[in-house]
Amino acid sequence: MTAAIELVDLRKSFGSTEIIRGVNLEVGEGERHAVIGPNGAGKSTLYNLITAKYVPTAGRIRLRGQDITARKPYEINRMGLSRSFQVTNIFPRMSVFENVRCGALWAMNYRYSFWQDVDRLDDVNERSLQILNDIGMVPRADVPAGVLSYAEQRALEIGITIAGGANVVLLDEPTAGMNRSETDQTVELVRRITENKTLIMVEHDMSVVFGLADRISVLVYGEIIASGPPDEIRGNPAVREAYLGAEAD
Amino acid sequence: MSAIAPTSPRTGGTFLRRNAIWWVALLFVLLLPQVARSGTSIAVLNQMCIMVIFSLSYNMLLGQGGMLSFGHAVYFGLGGYFTIHLMKMASGGFFMPLPLVPLAGGLAGLLFGLLFGSFSTNRAGTVFAMISLGIGEMIAASSLIFVKFSGGEEGITADRTDLTSLFGIRFRSEVDVYYLIAAWMVLSAWLMYRFSRTPVGRMANAVRDNPERAEFVGYSQKHVRLLSFMGAGFFAGIAGGLFAVNYEIVTEETVNLVSSGTVLLQSYIGGVGFFAGPIVGAIVYTLLQTLLSNYTEIWAFYVGLIFVATVMYAPTGLTGIIMMHLPIYRAGKLRSLALPYLRIGVPALCCTIGVIGLLELLHFLSVRAVGQSTKRLFWLTLNVEQPFAWIIFSVLAVGGFLVARRVAPSVLAAWEAASLHAFGGRAR
Ligand SMILES: Nc1ncnc2c1ncn2[C@@H]1O[C@H](COP(=O)(O)OP(=O)(O)OP(=O)(O)O)[C@@H](O)[C@H]1O
Ligand SMILES: [Mg+2]
Numbered sequence: 292m293t294a295a296i297e298l299v300d301l302r303k304s305f306g307s308t309e310i311i312r313g314v315n316l317e318v319g320e321g322e323r324h325a326v327i328g329p330n331g332a333g334k335s336t337l338y339n340l341i342t343a344k345y346v347p348t349a350g351r352i353r354l355r356g357q358d359i360t361a362r363k364p365y366e367i368n369r370m371g372l373s374r375s376f377q378v379t380n381i382f383p384r385m386s387v388f389e390n391v392r393c394g395a396l397w398a399m400n401y402r403y404s405f406w407q408d409v410d411r412l413d414d415v416n417e418r419s420l421q422i423l424n425d426i427g428m429v430p431r432a433d434v435p436a437g438v439l440s441y442a443e444q445r446a447l448e449i450g451i452t453i454a455g456g457a458n459v460v461l462l463d464e465p466t467a468g469m470n471r472s473e474t475d476q477t478v479e480l481v482r483r484i485t486e487n488k489t490l491i492m493v494e495h496d497m498s499v500v501f502g503l504a505d506r507i508s509v510l511v512y513g514e515i516i517a518s519g520p521p522d523e524i525r526g527n528p529a530v531r532e533a534y535l536g537a538e539a540d
Numbered sequence: 541m542s543a544i545a546p547t548s549p550r551t552g553g554t555f556l557r558r559n560a561i562w563w564v565a566l567l568f569v570l571l572l573p574q575v576a577r578s579g580t581s582i583a584v585l586n587q588m589c590i591m592v593i594f595s596l597s598y599n600m601l602l603g604q605g606g607m608l609s610f611g612h613a614v615y616f617g618l619g620g621y622f623t624i625h626l627m628k629m630a631s632g633g634f635f636m637p638l639p640l641v642p643l644a645g646g647l648a649g650l651l652f653g654l655l656f657g658s659f660s661t662n663r664a665g666t667v668f669a670m671i672s673l674g675i676g677e678m679i680a681a682s683s684l685i686f687v688k689f690s691g692g693e694e695g696i697t698a699d700r701t702d703l704t705s706l707f708g709i710r711f712r713s714e715v716d717v718y719y720l721i722a723a724w725m726v727l728s729a730w731l732m733y734r735f736s737r738t739p740v741g742r743m744a745n746a747v748r749d750n751p752e753r754a755e756f757v758g759y760s761q762k763h764v765r766l767l768s769f770m771g772a773g774f775f776a777g778i779a780g781g782l783f784a785v786n787y788e789i790v791t792e793e794t795v796n797l798v799s800s801g802t803v804l805l806q807s808y809i810g811g812v813g814f815f816a817g818p819i820v821g822a823i824v825y826t827l828l829q830t831l832l833s834n835y836t837e838i839w840a841f842y843v844g845l846i847f848v849a850t851v852m853y854a855p856t857g858l859t860g861i862i863m864m865h866l867p868i869y870r871a872g873k874l875r876s877l878a879l880p881y882l883r884i885g886v887p888a889l890c891c892t893i894g895v896i897g898l899l900e901l902l903h904f905l906s907v908r909a910v911g912q913s914t915k916r917l918f919w920l921t922l923n924v925e926q927p928f929a930w931i932i933f934s935v936l937a938v939g940g941f942l943v944a945r946r947v948a949p950s951v952l953a954a955w956e957a958a959s960l961h962a963f964g965g966r967a968r
Contacts, residue, residue: 342756364755374756382749385742393746397758401739403767408734409742455757 617795649777811857
């Protein structure tokens with residue numbers, strides 16, 4: 292079986308500092324994989340490499356066996372990989388509904404159509420409404436995204452990411468800044484929408500990580516120091532020392 | 541991006557109902573000549589309609605796509621040249637009805653849009669603006685270099701009545717031409733509005749707002765921009781074609797940077813954040829140009845002043861100002877603004893009169909004949925060699941400005957109170 296995502300000796304330097312220092316990682320098809328690690332470990336940078344926001348200094352990235360190392364972000368998205376951003380990245384002057392719809396248009400095959408009326412694309416509109424419902428934003432559908440509260444923008448960020456129904460979803464700290472009940476809702480949502488899909492998630496909230504992940508990788512200073520099922524990671528002394536510390540006790 | 545039509549996804553209804561506003565618009569422009577009969581008013585209307593198409597096409601770039609172009613007249617002017625050449629060729633005898641010739645301009649605009657867009661739409665922002673300026677300068681210079689094509693300073697002329705008549709119409713009169721231009725205007729505006737409501741049109745807004753994120757949902761920012769750019773080129777070309785039909789002459793003036801500046805100016809004054817903004821802008825600009833120029837030689841200076849004032853005090857343009865008052869009007873609260881607006885309106889008017897007075901006197905000083913010392917202004921005869929008029933206008937200008945600035949916060953507060961009321965305290 293080919294892995295959904297495979298990273299081979301991936302490296303990235305900014306100037307003379309190497310931030311990602313030879314990462315090897317395989318995430319299986321249908322797996323929910325969490326990447327944890329201290330601040331500045333390089334988790335977001337890893338995402339930026341996978342999604343071609345940055346070009347790696349060395350190494351390969353494969354999506355379902357296909358090499359995507361030198362591709363463009365939009366090409367990778369079209370191959371069924373979608374990501375969210377740690378710092379909210381939305382379309383501020385468009386309505387909440389339209390933000391989500393933008394996430395669905397290409398994936399639902401409307402591509403560069405300049406002859407179809409978006410208001411009549413029933414499948415896209417129904418799907419967007421469904422997503423709005425999932426992220427609890429239906430009452431805010433017509434509000435410009437730029438005026439949403441922080442927590443609402445976080446929810447919308449996830450909505451845009453999942454709207455296209457991508458097979459491989461990368462979430463970067465999806466619950467950051469959310470309160471307990473919002474976090475629980477988001478975890479449920481992520482669990483539901485990634486049913487039979489591949490999920491990679493960066494998360495600092497350990498209850499979320501251990502509740503959701505099938506496997507966990509620990510990234511410290513640009514290197515994966517451990518990778519395995521939650522129980523194994525919990526018991527790994529090196530991980531406890533480097534990262535988990537008191538949190539796991 | 542607000543538009544004149546509701547954006548909610550659940551707007552069903554029949555074709556007729558959905559497009560009601562467009563049928564009304566069509567009816568309106570077709571009936572206009574019944575009201576404005578005189579030759580000059582028809583001429584003004586023709587110019588206005590051409591400018592409406594041109595500005596709307598410009599806003600496909602600026603308002604919808606976030607591309608600030610300083611060279612959009614390239615597509616307008618080239619559209620004009622290609623159309624006038626077609627008209628010349630067609631007067632040789634082959635079948636080519638006049639109403640169709642603007643399509644040649646549109647096609648030229650589209651192809652040059654593809655050509656120049658292919659290397660200028662990678663990024664928006666400063667790089668795009670600079671390249672557009674460069675191309676504008678290049679094409680304007682070319683129009684004086686390639687004399688065979690452009691006719692040099694004299695331009696290219698043609699006679700529209702030489703073309704094949706359609707149902708016996710030869711387009712001899714201005715009114716006939718008006719109907720042709722007006723029909724093209726409504727059709728073009730409708731098509732551009734439809735474009736803004738297609739997947740590419742929506743993604744144009746998305747790329748404007750956040751090009752990076754657009755790429756992560758599957759769209760190449762370049763391709764989205766390029767498609768808008770080509771569309772904008774096409775409709776600018778149509779407008780240029782109609783210019784050729786209307787004036788029967790195309791010169792370097794259609795393609796130069798002044799023309800590019802004009803379309804930016806009028807779109808911005810109208811309001812680039814709204815689909816209808818450039819329409820308002822083109823109408824107001826054409827009126828200013830034609831009416832103001834009857835009264836003053838420095839009308840272009842005033843237009844510049846209005847532009848600067850818009851950028852500084854009303855960046856959402858005239859349409860934005862109207863839209864700011866729509867909910868207040870609907871809530872029946874407009875009356876509560878009458879007094880505050882009077883409070884700021886009077887000093888603002890004084891300031892305006894003062895500024896106009898000073899400018900006109902200065903202008904008169906620089907152009908007057910020897911020994912001429914009086915100028916008629918505001919129904920008064922003023923002596924520029926006496927300090928009286930200068931002092932009065934200076935006091936009006938400075939005093940009006942200071943008072944207006946003083947009361948501005950309270951007027952703003954009144955507006956905020958009224959609009960808060962209009963929204964029923966609904967949190968935004
Ligand atoms: N574009 C860049 N240029 C230079 N340095 C960068 C760049 N992006 C990231 N870095 C550096 O790389 C390191 C890793 O950053 P990254 O954002 O990947 O960490 P992270 O693991 O996501 O941390 P956090 O948990 O705080 O989100 C940091 O030291 C950061 O300063
Ligand atoms: Mg991060």
